[in-house]
Amino acid sequence: MQKHESVTTIPPVEVHDLTVSYQNKPVLWDIDFTLPGASLTAVVGPNGAGKSTLIKAIMGLVEPVSGYSLIYGKPLEQMRKKIAYVPQRESVDWNFPINVFDVVLMGRYAHLKLFRRPGKGDREIAEDALRKVGMLEYRNRQIAQLSGGQQQRVFLARALAQQAEIYFMDEPFAGVDASTEEHILKLLRELRATGKTVIVVHHDLQTVSDYFDQVMLLNLRLVAFGDMKTTFTAENLQKAYGGRLNILSQVIELSRKAEFVREEGHE
Amino acid sequence: MALFEFWILLTACLAAATCALTGSFLVLRKQAMLGDAISHAILPGIAIAFLLTASRNTFPMLIGAGAFGLLTVYATEKLQEKGRLKSDSSMGVIFTTLFAIGVIIVTAFASQVDLDQECILYGEIAYVPWDIWFFNGINMGPRPVWILGFVCAINLAFVVSCYKELKIYAFDRQLAVSLGLPVIFIHYGLMSSVLFSTIASFESVGAILVVALIVVPPATAYMLTQKLSLMLAGSVIIGVVSAISGYYLAVATNSSIAGAIAVMTGIFFFLAVFLSPSEGVLIRKWRARAGEKEPGETPESLKTGSLSV
Numbered sequence: 020m021q022k023h024e025s026v027t028t029i030p031p032v033e034v035h036d037l038t039v040s041y042q043n044k045p046v047l048w049d050i051d052f053t054l055p056g057a058s059l060t061a062v063v064g065p066n067g068a069g070k071s072t073l074i075k076a077i078m079g080l081v082e083p084v085s086g087y088s089l090i091y092g093k094p095l096e097q098m099r100k101k102i103a104y105v106p107q108r109e110s111v112d113w114n115f116p117i118n119v120f121d122v123v124l125m126g127r128y129a130h131l132k133l134f135r136r137p138g139k140g141d142r143e144i145a146e147d148a149l150r151k152v153g154m155l156e157y158r159n160r161q162i163a164q165l166s167g168g169q170q171q172r173v174f175l176a177r178a179l180a181q182q183a184e185i186y187f188m189d190e191p192f193a194g195v196d197a198s199t200e201e202h203i204l205k206l207l208r209e210l211r212a213t214g215k216t217v218i219v220v221h222h223d224l225q226t227v228s229d230y231f232d233q234v235m236l237l238n239l240r241l242v243a244f245g246d247m248k249t250t251f252t253a254e255n256l257q258k259a260y261g262g263r264l265n266i267l268s269q270v271i272e273l274s275r276k277a278e279f280v281r282e283e284g285h286e
Numbered sequence: 287m288a289l290f291e292f293w294i295l296l297t298a299c300l301a302a303a304t305c306a307l308t309g310s311f312l313v314l315r316k317q318a319m320l321g322d323a324i325s326h327a328i329l330p331g332i333a334i335a336f337l338l339t340a341s342r343n344t345f346p347m348l349i350g351a352g353a354f355g356l357l358t359v360y361a362t363e364k365l366q367e368k369g370r371l372k373s374d375s376s377m378g379v380i381f382t383t384l385f386a387i388g389v390i391i392v393t394a395f396a397s398q399v400d401l402d403q404e405c406i407l408y409g410e411i412a413y414v415p416w417d418i419w420f421f422n423g424i425n426m427g428p429r430p431v432w433i434l435g436f437v438c439a440i441n442l443a444f445v446v447s448c449y450k451e452l453k454i455y456a457f458d459r460q461l462a463v464s465l466g467l468p469v470i471f472i473h474y475g476l477m478s479s480v481l482f483s484t485i486a487s488f489e490s491v492g493a494i495l496v497v498a499l500i501v502v503p504p505a506t507a508y509m510l511t512q513k514l515s516l517m518l519a520g521s522v523i524i525g526v527v528s529a530i531s532g533y534y535l536a537v538a539t540n541s542s543i544a545g546a547i548a549v550m551t552g553i554f555f556f557l558a559v560f561l562s563p564s565e566g567v568l569i570r571k572w573r574a575r576a577g578e579k580e581p582g583e584t585p586e587s588l589k590t591g592s593l594s595v
Contacts, residue, residue: 105459129466
């Protein structure tokens with residue numbers, strides 16, 4: 020039935036037979052999937068499973084050994100404006116001489132012609148993006164003076180300013196404060212509600228099922244991909260995390276029980 | 287001011303401005319030592335051009351130097367991609383090897399080559415006023431001034447026309463790629479700009495001063511401002527002021543002009559470290575004693591201030 024649907028509507032992201040290697044060591048092996056539109060997908064897997072590499076390969080930031088990906092059925096080069104990327108916070112130098120607003124304005128550059136400067140409309144879009152992440156009052160602040168969570172929100176605002184259809188985010192929840200986590204979560208849901216497709220590399224197994232509706236379990240190969248309820252199972256986690264899972268599944272079990280106990284205690 | 291003084295000062299100022307423009311982006315991309323690598327690695331190119339043409343003709347020397355400069359950039363990148371070496375090590379391997387080859391050529395053919403280590407290291411800016419370019423028999427002024435002026439104008443045009451592309455490339459290369467900006471063009475544009483700035487300045491001011499002019503004025507400006515456009519303008523101004531004050535220091539102490547200019551860039555840098563209005567050592571001490579922090583400034587930003595550059 021689902022297949023029937025995907026024939027009529029073009030999927031936002033398709034990846035076929037994707038293999039990536041660094042110095043002859045494979046980091047991703049024969050990945051094949053099709054993402055549904057208007058969805059929140061978590062990419063989960065142990066360290067070194069190739070989660071960031073998968074995103075970078077789809078974005079064209081790493082060259083795959085074989086395979087290809089399509090954005091709305093077309094090659095990436097024609098669809099750059101449709102995708103936005105939120106890299107890991109550590110990927111840039113936060114001592115760079117630039118302020119918050121200028122970083123967000125960079126999100127508009129895909130829409131500008133070569134040698135052109137951002138106009139009034141672009142500035143309004145950037146301001147709007149900053150407002151959405153609750154950072155408008157920091158617009159003139161130097162980026163060196165931001166906390167980790169604020170830096171993450173600036174990156175999110177920059178991606179919002181791109182006005183894309185598909186958002187790739189690499190560990191946006193890593194090491195952020197509670198308020199930022201709330202902001203990001205709210206934003207993810209808004210994006211889904213407006214029909215955007217969001218793919219997030221996520222490290223926290225305890226929150227995966229609360230935050231996302233699709234999950235992709237990755238460990239060099241694609242272990243499982245699908246709806247949270249049917250895919251985020253102990254069996255699949257076992258496959259993805261191997262020997263380490265015993266502890267992990269216990270952690271999950273414990274955290275679920277702990278929530279239960281807490282709820283019961285309140286009553 | 288005597289005319290010869292004017293020409294020396296103009297050459298030094300043009301070299302300073304040229305190197306500062308391109309050096310700012312190298313400093314921001316943490317590739318400052320690329321200038322060092324190029325200024326040394328072009329030696330075999332210059333020596334070979336010298337041997338083949340048996341003259342101090344600028345054009346063959348530019349081609350030889352340019353070829354070896356490109357080889358340095360390319361080989362460094364490839365070594366980093368294919369091997370497991372980090373950029374600093376691969377750069378170190380490439381440029382020392384090439385420089386050493388150049389030294390062997392120069393010393394082995396020393397009898398035929400009117401090129402010595404001193405001129406390579408310190409340049410010969412004092413002789414600039416007598417290196418005249420004759421065009422159709424007309425005295426056009428010193429040749430290095432024309433070459434440096436030309437490269438400086440190209441650098442300025444490059445930075446002004448590609449300002450936003452350079453900014454995003456320097457800050458976040460991945461974003462630049464994902465936005466579909468012409469990153470390859472910007473990258474090789476910047477590398478060529480470094481290359482030609484180095485070669486053009488090298489002849490007049492020598493290998494050491496080229497590195498000083500590429501790295502130190504931008505690093506000083508970086509200490510003083512947190513806005514890219516001001517950093518670019520500031521590094522040019524600091525470079526030019528260093529060049530002028532360095533010249534008079536050399537005259538006063540009867541010493542090497544190139545050396546004195548390099549010393550002045552160093553002095554301005556340490557002044558900036560102490561006196562910078564935002565990050566300076568003095569202002570921090572004063573703030574710490576007054577027990578006040580800039581409103582909203584996080585302790586983290588104080589810890590990771592630009593002093594760690």
